[in-house]
Amino acid sequence: MHQDHYDIINIGASFAGLTLAHHLPPHYRVLVIDKKPALNYYVESTGLVTQATRDMLASFTNVDRFIPNRITTIGVVAPDYKKMFFSHTKEPWIYSTDTPELVQHMSETLPNNVTLQLRATFSDVNVDREQKYPVEIRYQQNGEQKLVRVRFMVGADGSHSQVAKKNQHLSQNTKFLAGLEKVFFGDITLGEHPKNTVYHFWFGAFSLGYGGWLSPTIVKGKPAFRLGLAKLKKDIKDLEKINQFIATLQEKNMIRIEQGTEEILTFGSLIPIGGPLRNVSDKHTLLIGDAAGLCGAFAADGIKGAVVSAKVAAEIIPEHLEGNARALSEFYPRIQTYKSLMTYYRKQQLYRLLWNKMKSNRTFEALFDIIARQKESFLHQFCDSKDRNSSLFWVIVRPGSILHLLKYSWFLLLDMIRQTKKETSFHKKPI
Template sequence: MYDVVVVGAGPAGTTAAKHIAEKGLDTLIIEKSKLPREKPCAGLVSQHALDNLDFKIPEYLIKRRCYGTRVIYKNHVLESKLAVPIGIQVSRSEFDYYLAQQATKSGAKIIQNTPVKSVHTKNDHVAIYTKDELFNSRIVIGADGVNSVCAKKASSDSKPRKNAFSLVSNLPAPIEHINNKYIDITEVDFGRAKNGYFWVFPKDNYLSVGMGIFGNPSEFEPLTSYYDYIKDQSFEYAKPHGHSIPIGGYKRNIQSNRILLVGDAAGFVDAFLGEGIPYAIMSGKIAANIVINAFEDNDFSNSKLSSYSIECEKVFGDNLKYSLIFSRLFYRFPGIFAKMLTNREEMLYNALLVVKGESSYKRFLRWLIPRFPYYTALLLKKSLI
C-alpha cells in the first residue's frame, strides 16, 4: 500500500510527487511511457511557469531564450519584444525528464512503460490497475493528460470534454537560418487556420512547427493545411504528431473521494494559446499541499479534498476563465482582432506581458476594451476591415 500514487510523469505529476515525497510520504509515479519520452509540444516554457518552480533549470536544457514574437495575419506582420525573456525554448522530452529526476531525488519512485488501465475507489484506498499489476494507494493524483483514466473516475460530469487539436513536428534547419529569422523570437500565423494558428518555435538546430485548432478540425483538412504550410515556408518535410489539448476556462469536476486531478487531466490549459505548463506546475503544488494536509487529518473524502478546487480557482482560475473569453472573441472575429494584433504594437506588447506572467488576461481585456472602438476606427480608416 502506497501513501500516494501519481498517474503520469509530466510537469504536473512530477511537481506534485516531488513536494509530497519531501514530506516523507511513500510516493509512486506510474508513467505509461519509457522516460525520456517524446512529447508533442511547441516547447516554450514561459517565465510564468519558471517562476513557479522551486529550482532553476540548468543551462544545458535551454535551447534558446525567447524575448518576443512575430505575429502574422495574411499580409500583416508585426514583431514585439520585451527587455527580458518571456520564457525559454526546451525539448519537452529533456525538460520533463529533468523534472522527473527532481521528484526521484526527493524520494519518489517511478515505474515506467506501464499504462494505467483503470482506477477504482474503495472504502479505505484506491486500486490502480495496469495490464499486469495492481497497485493500492491511500490517495491518487491523476496527472495522465487530456485522455485521463483518472478523470473518468473523478468526474461525474457527463458532458463531453471540450478539447482543441494540434499537429506538431520538429524540423531540422540550418543554424544560420534560425539565427537570421528566429534567433530570440517565436512566429505565430493567425491567417491560415480557421479558429487557430500556426507556430514556429526555434530550438538549437531545429524548429518546432505546428498548428493549433480551437474549433472543429473536421471543418477543414488539418493535415493538408499543415503540409501546405511547411511547403510554403520551404521547411523540410516531417510527419507531424497529432494530439488533443483541453480547452481551459470551463467548470470541471477535478476531485472526488481519494482522487485529485492536475494539469491537462483537470483541463488547466490557456484557452487562447494552448499553454499548459504553468498551470500544470501550479496545480501540482496545490494538490501536494492538499494531500499532505489530508494525511495530517487522516481524511481523504471529497469534502476534505474540495479545498483543492477552491485553491486552484483562487490562484489561477480567473486567468483561465478570461483566456476563454478572449479566445471566443478573437476566433469569432479574427479579421478584426488579428489585424489589431498585427497593427498595434502596444497591443502585442501587452499580450506578451500575459505570456510572461507579468500581466493577466483579465488585465489585458480591461486594457483593450476601452481602446477597442479607437483601434477599430483606425482599421476602418485604413480600409483594413
C-alpha cells in the same frame, strides 16, 4: 496476486505528475506510473514556458540547462503572409525548452520516497472505504496485470484522463483543439532575431480555431525549429494542411530545412480548451494539469497550469490525508493565489469565444491591423496577461483604433450571420 502499498499514486509522469512527486512530503511513499516507454522520447508540447513558470521549475529542477532559446520577440504574420509585425521586450518573456530532456531530468532527480514505473498503463480503480489503503489500482506493465493499493490517487494523465473517465463523480474535458507539430533541423530566416523570436501565423479561413506557429530550438546541438498547426477538434482532418503550411514557408524563404533531412519528429495531441473542470476531486482522487482542464482556452498553454496545480496539490493532499475535510475544496482558490491564474483562464474562455466567431481572412486581417497599430505595447500586454493578470482586451479597445474596431466588428458580425445561415440551411429537413 502480490499487492504493493503506497500512500499516493500519480497517474502520468509529465509536467503535472512529476512536479507533484517532487513536492509531496518525504514521509509519504509515492508511486508514479506512465504508459510511455521512455520520458525523453517525446512530450506532446512545443514546451514554451513563461518567466513565472521558468522560475517555478527552477525552484526544484535545473531548468536552465534545458533552455536553448530565450525569446524576446513575437512575430505575427497576417493571412496574406505579406503583412507582419514584430514586438520586442528587453528581457525574455518566454523560454523555449528541450522539453523531452527537461521532463527526463525531472524524473531522474525524483526524491527517494518516489518510485517511477514506465510502460505502465492505468486501467481501472476500485474503492473499499473499510480498508486502510482504500483505493485499489489496476494497471498493465509489459503485458502483465498489476495491482497496488493506495490511500489517494492523482490523475495527472492529460487531456483524455482515464482517471476522470473511470470515476463518475469527476468531470471530463469535452472541448479540444487538435494540435500537430513537426520538428526539423534547419533555420528560421524571417525577421531580425529568429533565434529569439516565436512566430504566430493567422491564416483566417485556412486555419480556423487557432493558427500556425514557428519556434526556434536546438536538437542534439544543432539549430532546429518547431512548426505547428492547431484547429478545433471537429476540423481535425484539416491538420494535413500542415504540409501546405511548410511548403508555403519554404517558398517564401521564411524557413530553411537542412538539405537531405526529413522531419526529426512529428506528434499530435488534443489540447483541452473548455476551461477548468467543475468536479476535479472526490474523497480519494484529485485531477491536476490538463486532466483538470487547466489550460488556456485561447493560447493553449498548459504547462503553467500543470506546475501550479501540482504545487497546490502537494499542499492540500497531505492536509486532506491528515483529516482536514475541506482541504480539497481549497484547490481552485489556492491556484488563484498564483497571480490570479483562475481569472486568466476565465479571460481565455472569453477570447476563445470571440476567436471561434471569426471565420474569414478579412476578419483576421482587420484584427491584425488593430494589434499591429499597438505593436509596441502588444508584447508587454501579452506577457502581462500571461504572468501578471493584465489583459489583451486593452490592446484592442483603444480610442485611437475606433475606425479599425468598427471595421473589425462589422466583419465579425457578417461572419456570424453567414455562420447562422449555414447552420440553419444545414438543419433544414429534406422535403
